[in-house]
Amino acid sequence: MARKISDSTVRRLSRYLRRLRALDRRDQEVVSSRGLAESTGTTAAQVRKDLSHFGSFGKRGQGYDVHDLRVQLEEILGLTRRWSVAVLGVGKIGSALLGYGLFRQRGFDVAAAFDADPAKIGLELGGIRIQPLSELEQTFSDRGVSIAIIATPVEAAQEMATRAVRAGASAVLNFAPVKLDVPPGVAMREMDVTLELEGLCYMVTAAGQAADRPPDGNE
Amino acid sequence: MARKISDSTVRRLSRYLRRLRALDRRDQEVVSSRGLAESTGTTAAQVRKDLSHFGSFGKRGQGYDVHDLRVQLEEILGLTRRWSVAVLGVGKIGSALLGYGLFRQRGFDVAAAFDADPAKIGLELGGIRIQPLSELEQTFSDRGVSIAIIATPVEAAQEMATRAVRAGASAVLNFAPVKLDVPPGVAMREMDVTLELEGLCYMVTAAGQAADRPPDGNE
DNA sequence: ATGTTCTTGTGATCTCCTTCACAAGCGAGA
DNA sequence: TCTCGCTTGTGAAGGAGATCACAAGAACAT
Numbered sequence: 001m002a003r004k005i006s007d008s009t010v011r012r013l014s015r016y017l018r019r020l021r022a023l024d025r026r027d028q029e030v031v032s033s034r035g036l037a038e039s040t041g042t043t044a045a046q047v048r049k050d051l052s053h054f055g056s057f058g059k060r061g062q063g064y065d066v067h068d069l070r071v072q073l074e075e076i077l078g079l080t081r082r083w084s085v086a087v088l089g090v091g092k093i094g095s096a097l098l099g100y101g102l103f104r105q106r107g108f109d110v111a112a113a114f115d116a117d118p119a120k121i122g123l124e125l126g127g128i129r130i131q132p133l134s135e136l137e138q139t140f141s142d143r144g145v146s147i148a149i150i151a152t153p154v155e156a157a158q159e160m161a162t163r164a165v166r167a168g169a170s171a172v173l174n175f176a177p178v179k180l181d182v183p184p185g186v187a188m189r190e191m192d193v194t195l196e197l198e199g200l201c202y203m204v205t206a207a208g209q210a211a212d213r214p215p216d217g218n219e
Numbered sequence: 220m221a222r223k224i225s226d227s228t229v230r231r232l233s234r235y236l237r238r239l240r241a242l243d244r245r246d247q248e249v250v251s252s253r254g255l256a257e258s259t260g261t262t263a264a265q266v267r268k269d270l271s272h273f274g275s276f277g278k279r280g281q282g283y284d285v286h287d288l289r290v291q292l293e294e295i296l297g298l299t300r301r302w303s304v305a306v307l308g309v310g311k312i313g314s315a316l317l318g319y320g321l322f323r324q325r326g327f328d329v330a331a332a333f334d335a336d337p338a339k340i341g342l343e344l345g346g347i348r349i350q351p352l353s354e355l356e357q358t359f360s361d362r363g364v365s366i367a368i369i370a371t372p373v374e375a376a377q378e379m380a381t382r383a384v385r386a387g388a389s390a391v392l393n394f395a396p397v398k399l400d401v402p403p404g405v406a407m408r409e410m411d412v413t414l415e416l417e418g419l420c421y422m423v424t425a426a427g428q429a430a431d432r433p434p435d436g437n438e
Numbered sequence: 439a440t441g442t443t444c445t446t447g448t449g450a451t452c453t454c455c456t457t458c459a460c461a462a463g464c465g466a467g468a
Numbered sequence: 469t470c471t472c473g474c475t476t477g478t479g480a481a482g483g484a485g486a487t488c489a490c491a492a493g494a495a496c497a498t
Binding site: 093173 | 226
Binding site: 251252253267270275276278280281283 | 446
């Protein structure tokens with residue numbers, strides 16, 4: 001059906017879904033492309049174009065059935081199955097993730113957590129027992145882990161990612177501030193707070209400099 | 220100098236900087252556009268094009284002076300000053316951020332933390348005393364907070380953002396899974412783990428479905 | 439000096455995403 | 469049944485960012 005869907009489209013689909021879930025919970029029955037657009041920060045045409053890649057889900061003159069579209073999007077994004085997630089590295093970020101209850105609710109099962117520090121092994125966080133790295137391969141295969149979350153220090157990140165993939169993970173979410181290499185076919189996303197903060201700094205700084213220019217700014 | 224720099228360019232600049240800092244620490248003196256590209260996941264031409272928006276920093280035939288380019292990028296991104304950051308909402312994510320030592324090192328001072336829960340007021344995390352929301356305005360102005368990190372539940376996020384901006388914040392980093400409205404001129408970025416995970420799910424699912432098709436897949 | 443080799447900086451091109459604009463379609467009301 | 473108002477789905481146009489390709493320049497060896 002869909003040839004090649006761009007990353008930006010996928011990101012927006014996720015936002016639509018997030019919004020639809022909220023609307024569904026509130027029992028709103030119908031939403032227009034404009035309504036969805038406004039509450040997700042895009043345009044009505046964009047919403048319709050995004051959805052059109054996958055089929056036609058609305059009623060002309062009416063809009064979209066909230067619950068129906070929600071289910072469709074969950075289907076499209078591959079969220080009708082549950083996903084087993086493992087957290088690699090239980091430092092500040094790792095612990096926060098283990099305690100984050102919203103995952104389970106959204107179809108993600110935190111199936112395991114690993115750390116290199118012997119002092120942490122055996123501790124329980126958010127109902128998950130921290131395991132030694134030596135058990136990684138076995139656990140990944142036993143519990144069908146398909147998503148690895150890298151939350152180790154920079155130095156260990158690449159090795160952990162490689163090992164996770166070899167152990168069966170088909171997706172990696174990287175919190176370590178390095179570029180990780182994964183084999184083709186393995187999905188990969190990065191999250192880095194510092195990167196986002198720096199982006200904000202640029203925007204603030206650039207905006208300020210623009211304002212400094214003479215108001216009759218030539219060109 | 221620079222007219223309008225795209226978000227993707229700014230993101231890449233940040234990645235280049237991240238890499239340059241690592242190289243600088245290792246006392247590598249020179250790096251080529253290709254070297255930078257490979258370690259940040261882009262192409263040599265892209266690196267040169269990105270930098271060319273701001274000036275010409277390299278030596279033909281040689282490459283870029285690592286330390287020099289690092290300083291230039293820090294200048295461009297607005298990182299030569301220190302930035303005061305406040306964390307709004309000290310739950311799982313908020314606490315992790317407070318404990319995250321790398322901020323200070325990178326020019327970000329976590330100047331304050333706020334929470335609505337009376338039980339948390341007065342506690343200290345990572346050397347920061349948690350304050351009641353009533354002190355928000357005064358503290359923002361006293362400490363010159365310019366970046367607000369929203370780490371509250373969804374329901375409180377918009378109100379906190381609005382209040383932070385009114386109190387003087389010129390940038391908002393939002394961890395709550397909602398779209399936030401801020402006045403024009405205020406910088407805004409969003410981080411949502413669930414969104415990234417869903418993106419990964421789509422990629423894995425879509426890749427799988429592509430593989431399911433007959434290998435002689437027509438068109 | 440001169441030639442060789444390497445890498446930058448950048449106009450031109452290309453590709454992909456977004457925006458536009460409108461026909462098609464649905465429901466309600468007369 | 470026909471008309472009117474509204475919103476979708478989509479081909480076409482437009483724009484922005486990525487890629488290409490090459491001249492310009494820097495060092496080094498001869």
